[in-house]
Amino acid sequence: MNIIRWGLLSTANINKRLIPAIRRSKRGELIAVASRDEQKAKDYAREWEIPISFGSYEEMLTSGSIDAVYISLPNHLHAEWSVRALSEGLHVLCEKPFALSVDEVDQMVTASKTHQRVLAEAFMYRHHPQTLLAGEWVQSGKLGEISLVRGVFNFTLQEQHRIRLVPEFGGGSLWDIGVYPLSFAQFIMGSHPTRVSGAQWIGETGVDETFAGLLHYTNDRFATIGSSFRSPFYTSAEIIGTEGRLVFNRPFVVLDETRKMIFHPQDGGPREIPVPEKELYLGQIEDMHAAILDGKPSYVSLEETRDHIRTVEALYKSAQDVQIVHLD
Ligand SMILES: NC(=O)c1ccc[n+]([C@@H]2O[C@H](COP(=O)([O-])OP(=O)(O)OC[C@H]3O[C@@H](n4cnc5c(N)ncnc54)[C@H](OP(=O)(O)O)[C@@H]3O)[C@@H](O)[C@H]2O)c1
Structure with a gap:
Protein backbone atom coordinates (compact mmCIF):
# COMPACT_ATOMS: atom_id res chain seq x y z
CA MET A 1 0.00 0.00 0.00
CA PHE A 123 -5.61 21.17 13.50
CA MET A 124 -4.51 22.46 10.12
CA TYR A 125 -2.68 25.61 11.25
CA ARG A 126 -0.30 23.56 13.45
CA HIS A 127 1.25 22.15 10.24
CA HIS A 128 1.74 25.50 8.47
CA PRO A 129 5.37 26.76 8.18
CA GLN A 130 4.44 29.95 10.04
CA THR A 131 3.45 27.99 13.18
CA LEU A 132 6.50 25.74 12.86
CA LEU A 133 8.75 28.80 12.56
CA ALA A 134 7.15 30.43 15.61
CA GLY A 135 7.95 27.25 17.57
CA GLU A 136 11.57 27.33 16.33
CA TRP A 137 11.97 30.98 17.35
CA VAL A 138 10.79 30.17 20.86
CA GLN A 139 12.90 27.00 21.13
CA SER A 140 16.05 28.75 19.93
CA GLY A 141 15.64 31.52 22.51
CA LYS A 142 15.37 34.36 19.98
CA LEU A 143 12.55 35.86 22.01
CA GLY A 144 14.32 35.30 25.33
CA GLU A 145 12.19 34.01 28.19
CA ILE A 146 8.53 33.85 27.29
CA SER A 147 6.19 35.49 29.76
CA LEU A 148 2.91 35.78 27.86
CA VAL A 149 1.04 34.40 24.83
CA ARG A 150 -2.11 36.13 23.64
CA GLY A 151 -4.56 34.87 21.04
CA VAL A 152 -8.03 35.64 19.78
CA PHE A 153 -10.41 34.21 17.17
CA ASN A 154 -13.75 35.86 16.38
CA PHE A 155 -16.30 35.74 13.60
CA THR A 156 -19.96 36.59 13.07
CA LEU A 157 -22.03 33.46 13.15
CA GLN A 158 -24.31 32.88 10.17
CA GLU A 159 -27.03 30.43 9.21
CA GLN A 160 -24.65 27.84 7.72
CA HIS A 161 -22.76 27.69 11.03
CA ARG A 162 -25.80 26.77 13.14
CA ILE A 163 -24.42 23.51 14.64
CA ARG A 164 -22.21 25.83 16.74
CA LEU A 165 -25.24 27.17 18.60
CA VAL A 166 -26.65 23.82 19.78
CA PRO A 167 -25.55 22.98 23.33
CA GLU A 168 -26.06 19.20 22.85
CA PHE A 169 -23.87 19.28 19.74
CA GLY A 170 -20.92 20.70 21.66
CA GLY A 171 -21.69 24.22 20.46
CA GLY A 172 -20.07 27.34 21.83
CA SER A 173 -17.28 29.69 20.83
CA LEU A 174 -14.61 28.09 23.01
CA TRP A 175 -15.19 24.61 21.56
CA ASP A 176 -15.41 26.01 18.05
CA ILE A 177 -12.71 28.69 17.76
CA GLY A 178 -11.30 29.33 21.23
CA VAL A 179 -9.49 26.00 20.85
CA TYR A 180 -7.18 27.66 18.29
CA PRO A 181 -5.55 30.23 20.60
CA LEU A 182 -5.68 27.63 23.37
CA SER A 183 -3.75 25.06 21.33
CA PHE A 184 -1.37 27.77 20.12
CA ALA A 185 -0.57 28.78 23.72
CA GLN A 186 -0.01 25.15 24.71
CA PHE A 187 2.25 24.59 21.72
CA ILE A 188 4.37 27.64 22.56
CA MET A 189 4.48 26.89 26.30
CA GLY A 190 5.24 23.21 25.64
CA SER A 191 2.65 21.91 28.09
CA HIS A 192 -0.82 22.37 29.50
CA PRO A 193 -1.46 25.12 32.07
CA THR A 194 -1.38 24.37 35.79
CA ARG A 195 -4.52 26.41 36.48
CA VAL A 196 -7.10 28.35 34.49
CA SER A 197 -9.88 30.89 34.92
CA GLY A 198 -12.61 31.42 32.37
CA ALA A 199 -15.50 33.83 31.84
CA GLN A 200 -18.31 33.46 29.34
CA TRP A 201 -21.31 35.23 27.92
CA ILE A 202 -24.09 32.76 27.22
CA GLY A 203 -26.62 33.86 24.63
CA GLU A 204 -30.26 32.84 24.24
CA THR A 205 -28.94 29.85 22.34
CA GLY A 206 -27.57 28.39 25.61
CA VAL A 207 -23.96 28.31 24.38
CA ASP A 208 -21.05 30.63 25.14
CA GLU A 209 -21.13 33.16 22.33
CA THR A 210 -18.11 34.90 23.84
CA PHE A 211 -15.42 33.32 26.01
CA ALA A 212 -12.30 34.71 27.69
CA GLY A 213 -9.67 32.58 29.40
CA LEU A 214 -6.59 33.17 31.52
CA LEU A 215 -4.13 30.27 31.61
CA HIS A 216 -1.28 30.00 34.13
CA TYR A 217 1.78 27.89 33.21
CA THR A 218 4.81 26.81 35.21
CA ASN A 219 7.57 29.39 35.82
CA ASP A 220 5.16 32.32 36.02
CA ARG A 221 4.13 32.23 32.38
CA PHE A 222 0.61 33.15 31.23
CA ALA A 223 -1.67 33.04 28.23
CA THR A 224 -4.87 34.92 27.53
CA ILE A 225 -7.33 33.63 24.96
CA GLY A 226 -10.58 34.97 23.55
CA SER A 227 -13.27 33.77 21.18
CA SER A 228 -16.55 35.23 20.01
CA PHE A 229 -19.36 34.66 17.54
CA ARG A 230 -20.37 38.30 17.99
CA SER A 231 -17.74 40.17 16.03
CA PRO A 232 -16.59 40.44 12.41
CA PHE A 233 -13.87 37.94 11.50
CA TYR A 234 -10.70 38.75 13.39
CA THR A 235 -7.73 36.67 14.50
CA SER A 236 -4.44 37.63 16.09
CA ALA A 237 -1.74 36.18 18.29
CA GLU A 238 1.34 37.46 20.04
CA ILE A 239 4.25 35.77 21.80
CA ILE A 240 5.95 38.06 24.30
CA GLY A 241 9.47 37.40 25.59
CA THR A 242 12.29 39.26 27.31
CA GLU A 243 14.06 39.87 23.94
CA GLY A 244 11.03 40.99 21.98
CA ARG A 245 7.70 39.82 20.67
CA LEU A 246 6.31 38.05 17.61
CA VAL A 247 2.96 39.27 16.30
CA PHE A 248 0.71 37.37 13.87
CA ASN A 249 -2.27 38.85 12.04
CA ARG A 250 -3.43 35.45 10.65
CA PRO A 251 -2.17 32.89 13.16
CA PHE A 252 -4.89 30.24 12.64
CA VAL A 253 -6.59 30.71 9.28
CA VAL A 254 -3.19 31.23 7.72
CA LEU A 255 -3.66 32.73 4.27
CA ASP A 256 -0.33 33.24 2.56
CA GLU A 257 -1.63 36.30 0.64
CA THR A 258 -2.44 38.35 3.75
CA ARG A 259 -0.44 36.66 6.50
CA LYS A 260 2.24 38.60 8.36
CA MET A 261 4.62 37.53 11.11
CA ILE A 262 6.31 40.60 12.61
CA PHE A 263 9.21 40.63 15.06
CA HIS A 264 9.40 43.57 17.44
CA PRO A 265 12.87 43.35 19.03
CA GLN A 266 13.87 45.05 22.23
CA ASP A 267 16.17 47.33 20.20
CA GLY A 268 15.34 48.59 16.71
CA GLY A 269 12.17 48.74 14.70
CA PRO A 270 9.76 45.96 13.75
CA ARG A 271 10.65 43.64 10.87
CA GLU A 272 8.67 41.13 8.92
CA ILE A 273 9.89 37.53 9.10
CA PRO A 274 9.72 35.64 5.79
CA VAL A 275 7.74 32.40 5.95
CA PRO A 276 7.62 29.71 3.23
CA GLU A 277 4.19 29.44 1.60
CA LYS A 278 2.11 26.30 1.99
CA GLU A 279 -1.47 25.36 1.28
CA LEU A 280 -3.11 25.47 4.73
CA TYR A 281 -4.85 22.08 4.74
CA LEU A 282 -2.15 20.06 3.02
CA GLY A 283 0.17 19.59 6.02
CA GLN A 284 -2.28 17.61 8.11
CA ILE A 285 -2.96 15.25 5.19
CA GLU A 286 0.75 14.70 4.50
CA ASP A 287 1.26 14.11 8.22
CA MET A 288 -1.41 11.38 8.15
CA HIS A 289 0.26 9.76 5.14
CA ALA A 290 3.65 9.80 6.89
CA ALA A 291 2.10 8.25 10.01
CA ILE A 292 0.23 5.54 8.09
CA LEU A 293 2.77 4.71 5.39
CA ASP A 294 6.11 5.50 7.06
CA GLY A 295 5.20 4.80 10.69
CA LYS A 296 6.17 8.34 11.77
CA PRO A 297 4.55 9.66 14.96
CA SER A 298 1.78 12.18 14.25
CA TYR A 299 3.09 15.73 14.57
CA VAL A 300 0.22 16.73 16.91
CA SER A 301 0.35 13.91 19.44
CA LEU A 302 -2.70 12.42 21.11
CA GLU A 303 -1.24 13.44 24.49
CA GLU A 304 -1.24 17.05 23.33
CA THR A 305 -4.78 16.69 22.01
CA ARG A 306 -5.87 15.21 25.34
CA ASP A 307 -4.35 18.22 27.11
CA HIS A 308 -6.33 20.61 24.89
CA ILE A 309 -9.60 18.92 25.74
CA ARG A 310 -8.71 18.75 29.43
CA THR A 311 -7.98 22.48 29.39
CA VAL A 312 -11.25 23.31 27.64
CA GLU A 313 -13.17 21.28 30.22
CA ALA A 314 -11.34 23.13 33.00
CA LEU A 315 -12.08 26.54 31.42
CA TYR A 316 -15.78 25.78 31.10
CA LYS A 317 -15.88 24.55 34.70
CA SER A 318 -14.12 27.70 35.84
CA ALA A 319 -16.56 29.94 33.96
CA GLN A 320 -19.55 28.04 35.29
CA ASP A 321 -18.41 27.91 38.94
CA VAL A 322 -16.72 31.35 38.84
CA GLN A 323 -13.53 29.98 40.35
CA ILE A 324 -9.97 29.03 39.40
CA VAL A 325 -9.58 25.40 38.29
CA HIS A 326 -6.29 23.54 38.86
CA LEU A 327 -5.17 20.98 36.30
CA ASP A 328 -2.44 19.19 38.23
N1 LIG B 1 -10.35 22.94 10.63
C1 LIG B 1 -11.13 23.88 10.15
O1 LIG B 1 -10.67 24.82 9.47
C2 LIG B 1 -12.59 23.81 10.41
C3 LIG B 1 -13.45 24.77 9.85
C4 LIG B 1 -14.81 24.60 10.01
C5 LIG B 1 -15.32 23.56 10.75
N2 LIG B 1 -14.47 22.66 11.34
C6 LIG B 1 -14.99 21.54 12.12
O2 LIG B 1 -15.59 20.64 11.20
C7 LIG B 1 -16.76 20.06 11.76
C8 LIG B 1 -17.91 20.32 10.81
O3 LIG B 1 -18.14 21.72 10.72
P1 LIG B 1 -18.96 22.34 9.46
O4 LIG B 1 -19.22 23.76 9.74
O5 LIG B 1 -18.28 21.98 8.21
O6 LIG B 1 -20.32 21.54 9.64
P2 LIG B 1 -21.62 21.48 8.72
O7 LIG B 1 -21.39 22.14 7.41
O8 LIG B 1 -22.78 21.90 9.53
O9 LIG B 1 -21.70 19.93 8.42
C9 LIG B 1 -21.83 18.95 9.38
C10 LIG B 1 -22.24 17.67 8.67
O10 LIG B 1 -22.47 16.66 9.64
C11 LIG B 1 -23.51 15.80 9.20
N3 LIG B 1 -24.42 15.60 10.35
C12 LIG B 1 -24.61 14.43 11.00
N4 LIG B 1 -25.49 14.57 12.00
C13 LIG B 1 -25.88 15.86 11.97
C14 LIG B 1 -26.80 16.61 12.75
N5 LIG B 1 -27.51 16.05 13.76
N6 LIG B 1 -26.96 17.92 12.46
C15 LIG B 1 -26.26 18.51 11.46
N7 LIG B 1 -25.38 17.84 10.68
C16 LIG B 1 -25.19 16.53 10.92
C17 LIG B 1 -24.17 16.44 7.99
O11 LIG B 1 -23.77 15.68 6.86
P3 LIG B 1 -24.76 14.71 6.07
O12 LIG B 1 -26.09 15.42 6.00
O13 LIG B 1 -24.10 14.58 4.76
O14 LIG B 1 -24.84 13.42 6.82
C18 LIG B 1 -23.56 17.82 7.90
O15 LIG B 1 -23.32 18.20 6.57
C19 LIG B 1 -16.91 20.67 13.14
O16 LIG B 1 -16.37 19.79 14.09
C20 LIG B 1 -16.07 21.94 13.09
O17 LIG B 1 -15.51 22.27 14.35
C21 LIG B 1 -13.12 22.77 11.15
Whole structure:
Protein backbone atom coordinates (compact mmCIF):
# COMPACT_ATOMS: atom_id res chain seq x y z
CA MET A 1 0.00 0.00 0.00
CA ASN A 2 1.54 3.31 -1.01
CA ILE A 3 -1.58 5.37 -1.71
CA ILE A 4 -4.16 6.14 0.97
CA ARG A 5 -7.75 5.90 -0.18
CA TRP A 6 -9.78 8.55 1.67
CA GLY A 7 -13.48 8.71 2.50
CA LEU A 8 -15.34 11.79 3.75
CA LEU A 9 -17.74 11.11 6.61
CA SER A 10 -20.49 13.67 5.88
CA THR A 11 -21.01 16.43 3.35
CA ALA A 12 -19.91 19.19 5.75
CA ASN A 13 -18.94 22.67 4.58
CA ILE A 14 -15.37 22.21 5.74
CA ASN A 15 -14.86 19.33 3.29
CA LYS A 16 -14.30 21.86 0.52
CA ARG A 17 -10.96 22.70 2.15
CA LEU A 18 -9.91 19.06 2.58
CA ILE A 19 -10.82 17.87 -0.89
CA PRO A 20 -8.19 19.97 -2.74
CA ALA A 21 -5.61 19.10 -0.08
CA ILE A 22 -6.14 15.35 -0.49
CA ARG A 23 -5.96 15.77 -4.25
CA ARG A 24 -2.79 17.85 -4.08
CA SER A 25 -1.08 15.38 -1.75
CA LYS A 26 1.20 12.88 -3.46
CA ARG A 27 0.04 9.81 -1.55
CA GLY A 28 -3.69 10.32 -1.16
CA GLU A 29 -6.72 9.68 -3.30
CA LEU A 30 -10.30 10.75 -2.59
CA ILE A 31 -12.48 7.71 -3.19
CA ALA A 32 -15.77 8.08 -1.31
CA VAL A 33 -18.23 10.28 0.52
CA ALA A 34 -20.99 9.23 2.92
CA SER A 35 -24.08 11.14 3.96
CA ARG A 36 -27.14 10.27 6.06
CA ASP A 37 -29.11 10.92 2.89
CA GLU A 38 -28.42 8.80 -0.18
CA GLN A 39 -29.45 11.44 -2.74
CA LYS A 40 -27.38 14.09 -0.97
CA ALA A 41 -24.36 11.77 -1.09
CA LYS A 42 -24.91 11.12 -4.82
CA ASP A 43 -25.28 14.82 -5.64
CA TYR A 44 -22.23 15.68 -3.58
CA ALA A 45 -20.16 12.96 -5.24
CA ARG A 46 -21.18 14.26 -8.66
CA GLU A 47 -20.44 17.89 -7.76
CA TRP A 48 -16.99 17.08 -6.35
CA GLU A 49 -16.17 14.23 -8.78
CA ILE A 50 -15.83 11.61 -6.04
CA PRO A 51 -16.04 8.04 -7.43
CA ILE A 52 -18.24 6.36 -4.76
CA SER A 53 -21.11 7.63 -2.60
CA PHE A 54 -22.81 5.97 0.35
CA GLY A 55 -26.25 6.69 1.81
CA SER A 56 -25.11 5.92 5.35
CA TYR A 57 -21.90 6.41 7.30
CA GLU A 58 -21.87 2.75 8.38
CA GLU A 59 -21.96 1.56 4.78
CA MET A 60 -18.83 3.50 3.89
CA LEU A 61 -16.94 2.30 6.96
CA THR A 62 -17.66 -1.36 6.21
CA SER A 63 -17.32 -1.11 2.42
CA GLY A 64 -13.64 -2.05 2.17
CA SER A 65 -13.18 0.74 -0.37
CA ILE A 66 -11.23 3.17 1.84
CA ASP A 67 -8.18 3.14 4.15
CA ALA A 68 -8.72 6.40 6.00
CA VAL A 69 -11.67 8.53 6.95
CA TYR A 70 -11.98 12.27 7.52
CA ILE A 71 -14.57 12.99 10.21
CA SER A 72 -16.24 16.38 9.74
CA LEU A 73 -19.37 15.75 11.79
CA PRO A 74 -20.79 18.07 14.47
CA ASN A 75 -18.61 17.94 17.57
CA HIS A 76 -20.79 15.58 19.65
CA LEU A 77 -20.38 12.84 17.03
CA HIS A 78 -16.58 12.94 16.72
CA ALA A 79 -15.83 10.34 19.39
CA GLU A 80 -18.55 7.87 18.44
CA TRP A 81 -17.70 7.80 14.74
CA SER A 82 -13.95 7.83 15.27
CA VAL A 83 -14.26 4.74 17.45
CA ARG A 84 -16.54 3.05 14.89
CA ALA A 85 -14.14 3.82 12.04
CA LEU A 86 -11.10 2.59 13.99
CA SER A 87 -12.99 -0.58 14.89
CA GLU A 88 -13.46 -1.22 11.17
CA GLY A 89 -9.70 -0.99 10.71
CA LEU A 90 -9.65 2.53 9.26
CA HIS A 91 -7.24 5.35 10.02
CA VAL A 92 -8.95 8.50 11.30
CA LEU A 93 -8.37 12.21 10.87
CA CYS A 94 -10.97 13.85 13.12
CA GLU A 95 -11.88 17.54 13.04
CA LYS A 96 -11.27 19.84 15.95
CA PRO A 97 -12.42 19.85 18.68
CA PHE A 98 -11.36 16.22 18.77
CA ALA A 99 -13.93 15.31 21.44
CA LEU A 100 -16.07 16.93 24.13
CA SER A 101 -14.47 15.34 27.20
CA VAL A 102 -11.28 13.62 28.31
CA ASP A 103 -13.32 10.41 28.73
CA GLU A 104 -14.19 10.53 25.04
CA VAL A 105 -10.55 11.16 24.10
CA ASP A 106 -9.52 8.13 26.15
CA GLN A 107 -12.07 5.91 24.39
CA MET A 108 -10.77 7.08 21.01
CA VAL A 109 -7.14 6.53 21.97
CA THR A 110 -7.94 3.05 23.30
CA ALA A 111 -9.66 2.15 20.00
CA SER A 112 -6.66 3.46 18.06
CA LYS A 113 -4.28 1.30 20.11
CA THR A 114 -6.50 -1.78 20.06
CA HIS A 115 -6.95 -1.70 16.31
CA GLN A 116 -3.47 -0.32 15.59
CA ARG A 117 -4.68 2.48 13.38
CA VAL A 118 -3.54 6.09 13.14
CA LEU A 119 -5.78 8.64 14.85
CA ALA A 120 -5.13 12.38 14.77
CA GLU A 121 -6.85 15.71 15.34
CA ALA A 122 -7.25 17.95 12.29
CA PHE A 123 -5.61 21.17 13.50
CA MET A 124 -4.51 22.46 10.12
CA TYR A 125 -2.68 25.61 11.25
CA ARG A 126 -0.30 23.56 13.45
CA HIS A 127 1.25 22.15 10.24
CA HIS A 128 1.74 25.50 8.47
CA PRO A 129 5.37 26.76 8.18
CA GLN A 130 4.44 29.95 10.04
CA THR A 131 3.45 27.99 13.18
CA LEU A 132 6.50 25.74 12.86
CA LEU A 133 8.75 28.80 12.56
CA ALA A 134 7.15 30.43 15.61
CA GLY A 135 7.95 27.25 17.57
CA GLU A 136 11.57 27.33 16.33
CA TRP A 137 11.97 30.98 17.35
CA VAL A 138 10.79 30.17 20.86
CA GLN A 139 12.90 27.00 21.13
CA SER A 140 16.05 28.75 19.93
CA GLY A 141 15.64 31.52 22.51
CA LYS A 142 15.37 34.36 19.98
CA LEU A 143 12.55 35.86 22.01
CA GLY A 144 14.32 35.30 25.33
CA GLU A 145 12.19 34.01 28.19
CA ILE A 146 8.53 33.85 27.29
CA SER A 147 6.19 35.49 29.76
CA LEU A 148 2.91 35.78 27.86
CA VAL A 149 1.04 34.40 24.83
CA ARG A 150 -2.11 36.13 23.64
CA GLY A 151 -4.56 34.87 21.04
CA VAL A 152 -8.03 35.64 19.78
CA PHE A 153 -10.41 34.21 17.17
CA ASN A 154 -13.75 35.86 16.38
CA PHE A 155 -16.30 35.74 13.60
CA THR A 156 -19.96 36.59 13.07
CA LEU A 157 -22.03 33.46 13.15
CA GLN A 158 -24.31 32.88 10.17
CA GLU A 159 -27.03 30.43 9.21
CA GLN A 160 -24.65 27.84 7.72
CA HIS A 161 -22.76 27.69 11.03
CA ARG A 162 -25.80 26.77 13.14
CA ILE A 163 -24.42 23.51 14.64
CA ARG A 164 -22.21 25.83 16.74
CA LEU A 165 -25.24 27.17 18.60
CA VAL A 166 -26.65 23.82 19.78
CA PRO A 167 -25.55 22.98 23.33
CA GLU A 168 -26.06 19.20 22.85
CA PHE A 169 -23.87 19.28 19.74
CA GLY A 170 -20.92 20.70 21.66
CA GLY A 171 -21.69 24.22 20.46
CA GLY A 172 -20.07 27.34 21.83
CA SER A 173 -17.28 29.69 20.83
CA LEU A 174 -14.61 28.09 23.01
CA TRP A 175 -15.19 24.61 21.56
CA ASP A 176 -15.41 26.01 18.05
CA ILE A 177 -12.71 28.69 17.76
CA GLY A 178 -11.30 29.33 21.23
CA VAL A 179 -9.49 26.00 20.85
CA TYR A 180 -7.18 27.66 18.29
CA PRO A 181 -5.55 30.23 20.60
CA LEU A 182 -5.68 27.63 23.37
CA SER A 183 -3.75 25.06 21.33
CA PHE A 184 -1.37 27.77 20.12
CA ALA A 185 -0.57 28.78 23.72
CA GLN A 186 -0.01 25.15 24.71
CA PHE A 187 2.25 24.59 21.72
CA ILE A 188 4.37 27.64 22.56
CA MET A 189 4.48 26.89 26.30
CA GLY A 190 5.24 23.21 25.64
CA SER A 191 2.65 21.91 28.09
CA HIS A 192 -0.82 22.37 29.50
CA PRO A 193 -1.46 25.12 32.07
CA THR A 194 -1.38 24.37 35.79
CA ARG A 195 -4.52 26.41 36.48
CA VAL A 196 -7.10 28.35 34.49
CA SER A 197 -9.88 30.89 34.92
CA GLY A 198 -12.61 31.42 32.37
CA ALA A 199 -15.50 33.83 31.84
CA GLN A 200 -18.31 33.46 29.34
CA TRP A 201 -21.31 35.23 27.92
CA ILE A 202 -24.09 32.76 27.22
CA GLY A 203 -26.62 33.86 24.63
CA GLU A 204 -30.26 32.84 24.24
CA THR A 205 -28.94 29.85 22.34
CA GLY A 206 -27.57 28.39 25.61
CA VAL A 207 -23.96 28.31 24.38
CA ASP A 208 -21.05 30.63 25.14
CA GLU A 209 -21.13 33.16 22.33
CA THR A 210 -18.11 34.90 23.84
CA PHE A 211 -15.42 33.32 26.01
CA ALA A 212 -12.30 34.71 27.69
CA GLY A 213 -9.67 32.58 29.40
CA LEU A 214 -6.59 33.17 31.52
CA LEU A 215 -4.13 30.27 31.61
CA HIS A 216 -1.28 30.00 34.13
CA TYR A 217 1.78 27.89 33.21
CA THR A 218 4.81 26.81 35.21
CA ASN A 219 7.57 29.39 35.82
CA ASP A 220 5.16 32.32 36.02
CA ARG A 221 4.13 32.23 32.38
CA PHE A 222 0.61 33.15 31.23
CA ALA A 223 -1.67 33.04 28.23
CA THR A 224 -4.87 34.92 27.53
CA ILE A 225 -7.33 33.63 24.96
CA GLY A 226 -10.58 34.97 23.55
CA SER A 227 -13.27 33.77 21.18
CA SER A 228 -16.55 35.23 20.01
CA PHE A 229 -19.36 34.66 17.54
CA ARG A 230 -20.37 38.30 17.99
CA SER A 231 -17.74 40.17 16.03
CA PRO A 232 -16.59 40.44 12.41
CA PHE A 233 -13.87 37.94 11.50
CA TYR A 234 -10.70 38.75 13.39
CA THR A 235 -7.73 36.67 14.50
CA SER A 236 -4.44 37.63 16.09
CA ALA A 237 -1.74 36.18 18.29
CA GLU A 238 1.34 37.46 20.04
CA ILE A 239 4.25 35.77 21.80
CA ILE A 240 5.95 38.06 24.30
CA GLY A 241 9.47 37.40 25.59
CA THR A 242 12.29 39.26 27.31
CA GLU A 243 14.06 39.87 23.94
CA GLY A 244 11.03 40.99 21.98
CA ARG A 245 7.70 39.82 20.67
CA LEU A 246 6.31 38.05 17.61
CA VAL A 247 2.96 39.27 16.30
CA PHE A 248 0.71 37.37 13.87
CA ASN A 249 -2.27 38.85 12.04
CA ARG A 250 -3.43 35.45 10.65
CA PRO A 251 -2.17 32.89 13.16
CA PHE A 252 -4.89 30.24 12.64
CA VAL A 253 -6.59 30.71 9.28
CA VAL A 254 -3.19 31.23 7.72
CA LEU A 255 -3.66 32.73 4.27
CA ASP A 256 -0.33 33.24 2.56
CA GLU A 257 -1.63 36.30 0.64
CA THR A 258 -2.44 38.35 3.75
CA ARG A 259 -0.44 36.66 6.50
CA LYS A 260 2.24 38.60 8.36
CA MET A 261 4.62 37.53 11.11
CA ILE A 262 6.31 40.60 12.61
CA PHE A 263 9.21 40.63 15.06
CA HIS A 264 9.40 43.57 17.44
CA PRO A 265 12.87 43.35 19.03
CA GLN A 266 13.87 45.05 22.23
CA ASP A 267 16.17 47.33 20.20
CA GLY A 268 15.34 48.59 16.71
CA GLY A 269 12.17 48.74 14.70
CA PRO A 270 9.76 45.96 13.75
CA ARG A 271 10.65 43.64 10.87
CA GLU A 272 8.67 41.13 8.92
CA ILE A 273 9.89 37.53 9.10
CA PRO A 274 9.72 35.64 5.79
CA VAL A 275 7.74 32.40 5.95
CA PRO A 276 7.62 29.71 3.23
CA GLU A 277 4.19 29.44 1.60
CA LYS A 278 2.11 26.30 1.99
CA GLU A 279 -1.47 25.36 1.28
CA LEU A 280 -3.11 25.47 4.73
CA TYR A 281 -4.85 22.08 4.74
CA LEU A 282 -2.15 20.06 3.02
CA GLY A 283 0.17 19.59 6.02
CA GLN A 284 -2.28 17.61 8.11
CA ILE A 285 -2.96 15.25 5.19
CA GLU A 286 0.75 14.70 4.50
CA ASP A 287 1.26 14.11 8.22
CA MET A 288 -1.41 11.38 8.15
CA HIS A 289 0.26 9.76 5.14
CA ALA A 290 3.65 9.80 6.89
CA ALA A 291 2.10 8.25 10.01
CA ILE A 292 0.23 5.54 8.09
CA LEU A 293 2.77 4.71 5.39
CA ASP A 294 6.11 5.50 7.06
CA GLY A 295 5.20 4.80 10.69
CA LYS A 296 6.17 8.34 11.77
CA PRO A 297 4.55 9.66 14.96
CA SER A 298 1.78 12.18 14.25
CA TYR A 299 3.09 15.73 14.57
CA VAL A 300 0.22 16.73 16.91
CA SER A 301 0.35 13.91 19.44
CA LEU A 302 -2.70 12.42 21.11
CA GLU A 303 -1.24 13.44 24.49
CA GLU A 304 -1.24 17.05 23.33
CA THR A 305 -4.78 16.69 22.01
CA ARG A 306 -5.87 15.21 25.34
CA ASP A 307 -4.35 18.22 27.11
CA HIS A 308 -6.33 20.61 24.89
CA ILE A 309 -9.60 18.92 25.74
CA ARG A 310 -8.71 18.75 29.43
CA THR A 311 -7.98 22.48 29.39
CA VAL A 312 -11.25 23.31 27.64
CA GLU A 313 -13.17 21.28 30.22
CA ALA A 314 -11.34 23.13 33.00
CA LEU A 315 -12.08 26.54 31.42
CA TYR A 316 -15.78 25.78 31.10
CA LYS A 317 -15.88 24.55 34.70
CA SER A 318 -14.12 27.70 35.84
CA ALA A 319 -16.56 29.94 33.96
CA GLN A 320 -19.55 28.04 35.29
CA ASP A 321 -18.41 27.91 38.94
CA VAL A 322 -16.72 31.35 38.84
CA GLN A 323 -13.53 29.98 40.35
CA ILE A 324 -9.97 29.03 39.40
CA VAL A 325 -9.58 25.40 38.29
CA HIS A 326 -6.29 23.54 38.86
CA LEU A 327 -5.17 20.98 36.30
CA ASP A 328 -2.44 19.19 38.23
N1 LIG B 1 -10.35 22.94 10.63
C1 LIG B 1 -11.13 23.88 10.15
O1 LIG B 1 -10.67 24.82 9.47
C2 LIG B 1 -12.59 23.81 10.41
C3 LIG B 1 -13.45 24.77 9.85
C4 LIG B 1 -14.81 24.60 10.01
C5 LIG B 1 -15.32 23.56 10.75
N2 LIG B 1 -14.47 22.66 11.34
C6 LIG B 1 -14.99 21.54 12.12
O2 LIG B 1 -15.59 20.64 11.20
C7 LIG B 1 -16.76 20.06 11.76
C8 LIG B 1 -17.91 20.32 10.81
O3 LIG B 1 -18.14 21.72 10.72
P1 LIG B 1 -18.96 22.34 9.46
O4 LIG B 1 -19.22 23.76 9.74
O5 LIG B 1 -18.28 21.98 8.21
O6 LIG B 1 -20.32 21.54 9.64
P2 LIG B 1 -21.62 21.48 8.72
O7 LIG B 1 -21.39 22.14 7.41
O8 LIG B 1 -22.78 21.90 9.53
O9 LIG B 1 -21.70 19.93 8.42
C9 LIG B 1 -21.83 18.95 9.38
C10 LIG B 1 -22.24 17.67 8.67
O10 LIG B 1 -22.47 16.66 9.64
C11 LIG B 1 -23.51 15.80 9.20
N3 LIG B 1 -24.42 15.60 10.35
C12 LIG B 1 -24.61 14.43 11.00
N4 LIG B 1 -25.49 14.57 12.00
C13 LIG B 1 -25.88 15.86 11.97
C14 LIG B 1 -26.80 16.61 12.75
N5 LIG B 1 -27.51 16.05 13.76
N6 LIG B 1 -26.96 17.92 12.46
C15 LIG B 1 -26.26 18.51 11.46
N7 LIG B 1 -25.38 17.84 10.68
C16 LIG B 1 -25.19 16.53 10.92
C17 LIG B 1 -24.17 16.44 7.99
O11 LIG B 1 -23.77 15.68 6.86
P3 LIG B 1 -24.76 14.71 6.07
O12 LIG B 1 -26.09 15.42 6.00
O13 LIG B 1 -24.10 14.58 4.76
O14 LIG B 1 -24.84 13.42 6.82
C18 LIG B 1 -23.56 17.82 7.90
O15 LIG B 1 -23.32 18.20 6.57
C19 LIG B 1 -16.91 20.67 13.14
O16 LIG B 1 -16.37 19.79 14.09
C20 LIG B 1 -16.07 21.94 13.09
O17 LIG B 1 -15.51 22.27 14.35
C21 LIG B 1 -13.12 22.77 11.15
